[in-house]
Amino acid sequence: MNVVDILVAIVVVTILVTIILAVVTYVAYKLRLSREPTPQDDDPDALRYFVLFDPPTGGAGDRTALDRLDQDVADMEGHAAEA
Amino acid sequence: MSQGRHSIWSSLGVVFALVGVTVGFVVWALLAGPDIQRVMVRMVVVSLVIFLFLLFLRYFALLWFSYLGHAERNVLGVREIKELPPISILVPAYNEGLVLERALTSLMQLEYPEYEVLVIDDGSTDDTLEIATGWEGQRGPGHFRVITKPNGGKASALNAGIAHSLHPLILCMDADSSLEPRALLTAARHFSDPAVGAVAGNVKVENRGRILTRLQALEYIEGLNMPRRAQGFIAAVNIVPGPVGLFRREALEEIGGYDTDTFAEDADLTLKIMEVGWRVEYEDQSIAWTEAPETWRDLTQQRYRWTRGILQAIRKRKGIYLRPFPDFPLWISTIQLGFEAIVWPVMNVFAHLFFAIVAILFGAGELIVYWMILLTLLDLVAALVTVSMEEESLALVPMALIYRFVFILFLDVVKMFATMEELFRLDMGWGKLERLENA
Numbered sequence: 324m325n326v327v328d329i330l331v332a333i334v335v336v337t338i339l340v341t342i343i344l345a346v347v348t349y350v351a352y353k354l355r356l357s358r359e360p361t362p363q364d365d366d367p368d369a370l371r372y373f374v375l376f377d378p379p380t381g382g383a384g385d386r387t388a389l390d391r392l393d394q395d396v397a398d399m400e401g402h403a404a405e406a
Numbered sequence: 407m408s409q410g411r412h413s414i415w416s417s418l419g420v421v422f423a424l425v426g427v428t429v430g431f432v433v434w435a436l437l438a439g440p441d442i443q444r445v446m447v448r449m450v451v452v453s454l455v456i457f458l459f460l461l462f463l464r465y466f467a468l469l470w471f472s473y474l475g476h477a478e479r480n481v482l483g484v485r486e487i488k489e490l491p492p493i494s495i496l497v498p499a500y501n502e503g504l505v506l507e508r509a510l511t512s513l514m515q516l517e518y519p520e521y522e523v524l525v526i527d528d529g530s531t532d533d534t535l536e537i538a539t540g541w542e543g544q545r546g547p548g549h550f551r552v553i554t555k556p557n558g559g560k561a562s563a564l565n566a567g568i569a570h571s572l573h574p575l576i577l578c579m580d581a582d583s584s585l586e587p588r589a590l591l592t593a594a595r596h597f598s599d600p601a602v603g604a605v606a607g608n609v610k611v612e613n614r615g616r617i618l619t620r621l622q623a624l625e626y627i628e629g630l631n632m633p634r635r636a637q638g639f640i641a642a643v644n645i646v647p648g649p650v651g652l653f654r655r656e657a658l659e660e661i662g663g664y665d666t667d668t669f670a671e672d673a674d675l676t677l678k679i680m681e682v683g684w685r686v687e688y689e690d691q692s693i694a695w696t697e698a699p700e701t702w703r704d705l706t707q708q709r710y711r712w713t714r715g716i717l718q719a720i721r722k723r724k725g726i727y728l729r730p731f732p733d734f735p736l737w738i739s740t741i742q743l744g745f746e747a748i749v750w751p752v753m754n755v756f757a758h759l760f761f762a763i764v765a766i767l768f769g770a771g772e773l774i775v776y777w778m779i780l781l782t783l784l785d786l787v788a789a790l791v792t793v794s795m796e797e798e799s800l801a802l803v804p805m806a807l808i809y810r811f812v813f814i815l816f817l818d819v820v821k822m823f824a825t826m827e828e829l830f831r832l833d834m835g836w837g838k839l840e841r842l843e844n845a
Contacts, residue, residue: 327771327772327775328771330775331765331771331772331774331775334762334765334771334774334775334778334811335762335765335766335771335774337811337812338758338759338761338762338811338815339762341811341812341815341816341819342755342758342759342815342819344702344816345706345815345816345819345820346421346424346425346819348702348703348706348816348820349417349421349706349710349819349820349823350417350418350421351703352703352706352707352710353417353418355703
């Protein structure tokens with residue numbers, strides 16, 4: 324294999340590899356772009372996947388779930404003692 | 407300009423089309439008889455000659471006019487101006503907290519009697535506004551001010567800056583760039599000619615730690631500044647670069663500031679200024695240092711946006727191509743912009759692909775190697791001349807060895823895809839580059 328053949332191989336491989344790498348990089352860039360949030364995703368008024376629970380105020384509504392659980396446990400213990 | 411969800415499928419369709427055409431060509435060539443194969447080898451020879459002719463023509467035209475511009479300056483000297491008008495410097499910033507401090511520090515050291523610095527925070531979500539606010543007040547000859555607005559893009563930020571600025575000359579720059587101390591002084595002299603509406607500065611790459619950024623440093627000198635210097639000789643620079651451009655307020659007000667309908671607001675604005683008859687010059691001593699992308703992916707993103715932006719600017723004024731007169735410099739400048747953005751990249755990519763395939767299949771490799779050696783020598787000479795003109799580091803010259811066959815070919819593939827997407831008007835977004843703070 325003479326020098327010219329080696330140079331031909333280098334040139335051809337360089338051209339093909341560069342073009343393939345450029346295409347791959349372009350596709351990677353487009354993939355990343357397609358995953359970026361659009362302005363619609365950032366909109367706070369847009370439809371959400373869930374609605375935050377807004378607890379009712381006043382009366383029994385002021386109690387937290389833990390308070391209610393404690394109360395239930397106490398009631399059950401009271402019933403058990405009576406029995 | 408459309409901004410919606412970016413469809414990966416339409417982009418992939420463009421890729422598949424390119425691959426399909428290439429594979430189809432290879433299969434057809436393999437099945438074709440010896441007569442067709444001989445014709446193809448002849449086509450390669452003809453293409454090589456045409457390619458070489460075009461390249462030589464482009465290089466020599468640019469080098470010659472660039473040399474004339476350089477010689478004019480050296481022989482006639484720089485223009486003198488009796489009184490230096492005060493300048494407003496606009497720094498639009500969107501999430502530039504990492505690099506803003508460096509830009510503002512450079513503005514504090516400018517050699518100019520009177521100027522104001524206006525930082526326009528374009529609704530940043532990082533600490534940009536806090537950093538900018540910390541700079542408010544008088545610092546040397548410069549008075550620093552900050553305005554903030556909801557996010558609307560660079561063009562809208564610059565328009566807000568123009569509206570709030572006070573002085574007759576307005577310098578627009580990027581928040582990731584820094585100016586040399588004499589950048590204002592050297593550019594302002596051009597305005598002693600009342601016909602000059604804008605002056606393009608000289609942008610250089612600051613971060614040169616990697617081969618990719620060194621290649622870009624050479625590209626800025628050889629591929630961007632050399633044409634700009636040549637265009638400057640006929641006062642028809644077609645892009646006043648974003649990192650450093652000085653404008654006459656009167657010109658900006660006449661054209662109504664920046665349009666927000668392209669992604670290359672600098673190219674669009676420059677063409678608008680020329681369209682109403684102002685001269686646009688180039689000043690190679692008005693230097694701005696900028697941070698170049700450090701990864702191939704970021705570079706792809708940047709050039710994709712530039713190409714589509716330039717095409718959008720061209721699309722807005724297609725009629726110019728049919729009107730070489732009365733404004734011949736504007737016509738030739740726009741022709742060059744279109745050629746470099748659309749024609750050349752597509753031609754370059756397909757020619758290289760064609761040469762490689764024919765070399766593999768039919769053995770015309772030797773001819774192609776000699777052709778490439780010749781082109782590389784041409785690139786080396788051009789690099790040597792332009793690097794010397796700018797008194798830059800000669801260490802950049804050897805980069806010319808891989809400049810055309812790796813770097814430019816890579817960029818041309820990206821430009822070609824961007825051109826196809828713009829042709830089909832696929833959606834695109836800004837895609838802000840990641841700041842690295844290591845320039």
